[in-house]
Amino acid sequence: MRQERRRTKISAAIFSAAVVLSCAPVFADSHHDMHSGHEAPVAKGPFTRAIDKSLVERGRTVYLTNCAQCHGKEGEGDTHWRHRGSDGKFPPPPLDGSGHAWHHPLADLREMILEGSRPGEGNMPGWKGKLSDDDIGAVIAWFQSLWNDDVFEAWHQIDSRARSDKP
């Protein structure tokens, strides 16, 4: 009960923060500083979710041109993505928050997109030399814009942890 009321308050805070900061870039470099100041340990804490509309718009174009034929128009992926197909490879997973792309910090998502599938795992081509770093940032921002707040927040925690683990 108390927990629930707290969540509602937090969501309201997230909402107003998002409105205030809606012009800020999605992946500000100062990201990992955002957690300073609130009591630990909280599984879920206030964070800022700022969606950069023009970046997302650019990402949509990159996505529809290069990714949609495999991952689906809305990032829904293949229904059988969890199991290897008859060719022994994994079908394209969803990127819309219903798969597990959110388990990966930003740097790993970039790496996966640059490198493509590991041999025998799937048929995703690598995008190194084909898409710019900015296009890759934009396409990630696009599929992340499909994630609900809980999924995004869970990813954000994983990503912040990965950043602060770096020397």
Ligand code: HEC
């Ligand atoms: C030819 C089909 C194909 C195309 C085109 C393709 N992908 Fe993939 N993608 C896959 C497959 C298959 C996998 C899963 C198998 C694997 O891990 O190699 C995958 C995995 C991923 C993952 C990891 C997801 C997770 O849950 O871990 C991301 C992120 C991703 N793709 C993004 C993209 C983006 C962005 C584009 C366009 C720039 C793209 N893909 C284009 C087939 C494709």
